[in-house]
């Protein structure tokens with residue numbers, strides 16, 4: 159059975175199974191009601207993984223005050239509807255930019271798959287939306303957590319910074335070279351990724367906990383040196399990928415599939431059977447470069 163493991167004082171990570179990798183759910187304890195950051199990918203994993211793991215802390219979902227979402231991708235928000243159904247007192251908070259996507263995450267999942275339909279995996283069959291109780295702005299505090307809008311992975315990606323322990327809960331905001339199932343970093347908004355990383359580097363980050371195991375450093379960085387190294391490595395991966403896509407364009411190679419396959423190979427990744435995520439990254443870099451030129 160998967161259990162919550164300590165990342166820092168009062169911050170715990172649970173690895174919830176999700177096709178090939180896992181998705182992190184972070185439990186934050188403190189003076190107020192416990193907070194969960196993200197919810198796993200489905201109703202089923204709420205029942206099979208999250209509820210039993212909470213029971214180890216003598217907690218039920220009814221004890222949870224808030225569920226927060228780091229961004230509105232199915233593997234992070236797919237359990238929120240089930241949590242609310244089981245415990246109607248749970249309140250849901252998302253970034254204001256995430257409101258429409260949170261109301262209908264399946265529509266957004268389909269939109270992501272519509273750009274490269276023949277290279278995309280099927281969307282989940284069920285992905286329940288909820289109406290959030292609170293819309294967060296950058297800088298807002300919820301208990302000990304400060305909201306930090308950190309676009310790059312997606313336009314509405316955010317981190318939650320535990321100001322007590324200096325622990326940065328990043329969801330998918332720090333991509334390194336992506337997960338083993340992605341093939342490379344997934345950036346829908348690459349032009350805002352570097353400013354996000356530079357801003358995170360300026361914080362007194364003591365620890366990092368991510369929403370997946372990211373190549374090549376994994377899911378956590380413990381201690382300030384490891385945290386700075388993690389953030390610096392993200393910048394290196396970004397600069398590599400941006401330069402690689404630009405270099406291919408200079409050589410006249412712009413087909414997203416061709417460039418994506420070459421990029422994944424260049425960083426030593428494993429090309430996924432469905433290439434839509436690397437293709438999104440490539441297309442986003444190409445569109446950002448075009449905007450810079452015009």
Ligand SMILES: [Zn+2]
Nearest residue numbers: 229231311330
């Ligand atoms: Zn994501």
